[in-house]
Every structure is written in C-alpha cells, then in structure tokens.
Amino acid sequence: MSPLSYRDSGGAGSPVVLLHGGASSAATWDRFGAALAAAGRRTIAVDLRGHGGSPRAATYPLTGFRDDVTGLLDVLGLDRIALVGHSLGAHTASLVAQACPDRVSHLVLEELPVPGGLSGRRFLLPALLLLAARRGFDPRAMISVVRQLSAPDPAWWDRLASITAPTLVVSGGPRSHIPPARLAEVTRAIPAARLVTIPVGHRVHSLDPARFHAAVVPFLT
Structure with missing residues (x-):
C-alpha cells in the first residue's frame, strides 16, 4: 500500500504519534x-488506511x-516515540506497542475497543452517526474492523504483558459504549499502566479537551 497521509508539526521536540478512531481523520487531533x-513536542497525526488522505x-x-x-x-526515521490512540487508533497503538516495545516510550490508549468485549452493532453506532457528515473514509474499513473486534482474541490479551512503556488508559465512563470494566482489565494486564476516567463518553479528547489535556500532556512530558 502507498504511504500514509500524515500531519507533521516539525520541530526538534520528542515525537508524539497520534492515531485517530474509525470514521475520523488526523484532523481530530x-x-x-x-x-x-506548546509543551515543546513534535507531533505526527496520521490518517489510518482507508481514512482521510491515506489510500x-x-x-x-x-x-x-x-x-x-x-x-x-x-520512513520518518523515528526509532522511539510516544504513541496516543483513540478507539481504532488505540487498538492499533496497542498492537504497535506489543510488536515493537522498544520503540514506544509512552502509550496512551483512549477508549480502547477490547476484542470480544462489545457487540458489533453498539461499536458501529458512533461511526454511523458520523457518516452523514463525514465521507472521508472507506466504509468497508469500519465493517471489517467491527467484525474483527467483535471476536475474542486471547493472544491479544496475552501480549498486553509485553508492553513495557508507561501506559495511560483513558475511559469515557458509563456514557461510552466501551465498557469501563473491560478497560480496567486492560489496565491490570499491562505492567506499567494506570487508568483515568473522564466520564463524558467515547470521544473524550473532543468532548472534554481541557480534562483530557490535563491528564495526558503531563503524562507525556
């Protein structure tokens, strides 16, 4: 596949890679x-495959x-990064941290969809609500992602123990379709993880940016 589209702030600061959720794009960050x-970091906000400007x-x-x-x-020559992901981006971030633990200095998992821990219909609902206003993604991507995340994945759970980065798990609380109890399980499975709850729903970074920034920026810096 062709290279991903991304937004790079540039600068000499330590890099933070930002991964959006399904049916979204790098602009969400x-x-x-x-x-x-403002805290002196370089940011690279990525359009995942099938989203935004990516193929x-x-x-x-x-x-x-x-x-x-x-x-x-x-391609960017980045050997070590902080990694922040929301929803689908959080799941992708977890896979990167499992496969390449030495490359991830800090990990933020916002509203991570846990494999087998939610129904496909409930997970798809937020994407369907966004679809009317946003056409910058391939609907086949969400259909495929929902199908895969609706199935249990014991190996994914086992590999959480291989994540070595300090990890912040962010829950949107009971207003979200991601069960907070499952995010608590994820937190316990990652050796250096802690959980913060900002009870505003699934899109924490958009719905309450002040509290999200207050929790995440100091963690990363």
Whole structure:
C-alpha cells in the first residue's frame, strides 16, 4: 500500500504519534496537537488506511493498520516515540506497542475497543452517526474492523504483558459504549499502566479537551 497521509508539526521536540478512531481523520487531533506543541513536542497525526488522505486498501486487517504505522515510523526515521490512540487508533497503538516495545516510550490508549468485549452493532453506532457528515473514509474499513473486534482474541490479551512503556488508559465512563470494566482489565494486564476516567463518553479528547489535556500532556512530558 502507498504511504500514509500524515500531519507533521516539525520541530526538534520528542515525537508524539497520534492515531485517530474509525470514521475520523488526523484532523481530530488538531487541538491536542497544539497543546503538545506548546509543551515543546513534535507531533505526527496520521490518517489510518482507508481514512482521510491515506489510500483505500483492498483489505483492512487489524495487523495491517499496525504495519502501516510501523512502516511510517521507518520512513520518518523515528526509532522511539510516544504513541496516543483513540478507539481504532488505540487498538492499533496497542498492537504497535506489543510488536515493537522498544520503540514506544509512552502509550496512551483512549477508549480502547477490547476484542470480544462489545457487540458489533453498539461499536458501529458512533461511526454511523458520523457518516452523514463525514465521507472521508472507506466504509468497508469500519465493517471489517467491527467484525474483527467483535471476536475474542486471547493472544491479544496475552501480549498486553509485553508492553513495557508507561501506559495511560483513558475511559469515557458509563456514557461510552466501551465498557469501563473491560478497560480496567486492560489496565491490570499491562505492567506499567494506570487508568483515568473522564466520564463524558467515547470521544473524550473532543468532548472534554481541557480534562483530557490535563491528564495526558503531563503524562507525556
């Protein structure tokens, strides 16, 4: 597949790679990216395959999203990064941190969809609500992702123990379709993880940017 589209703030600061959720794009991180830049960090906000300016793909395996991101890191010559992901981007970030623990200095998993821990219909609902206003993604991507995340994945759970980076798991609380109890399980499975709850729903970084920034920026810096 062709290289991913991304937004690079430039600068000499330590890099933070930002991965959006399904049916979204790199633009969702504009406000948070500005906060990180103000803290002296370089940000790279990525359009995942099938989203934004990145190419549409023939298939959308979850490991494909991971490999796209690690390939971009190679192209950019980034050996060690902080990694922030929301929803689908959080799952992708978890796969990168499992496969390449030495490349991830800090990990933020916002509203991570846990394999087998939610129904496909409930997970798809937010994407369908966004679809009317946003056409910048391949609907086949979400159909494929929902199908894969609706199935249990014991190996994914086992590999959480291989994540060595300090990890912040962000829950949107009971207003979200991601069960907070499952995110608590994820937190316990990652050796150096802690959980923060900002009870505003699934899109924490958009719905309450002030509290999201207050929790995440100091963690990364």
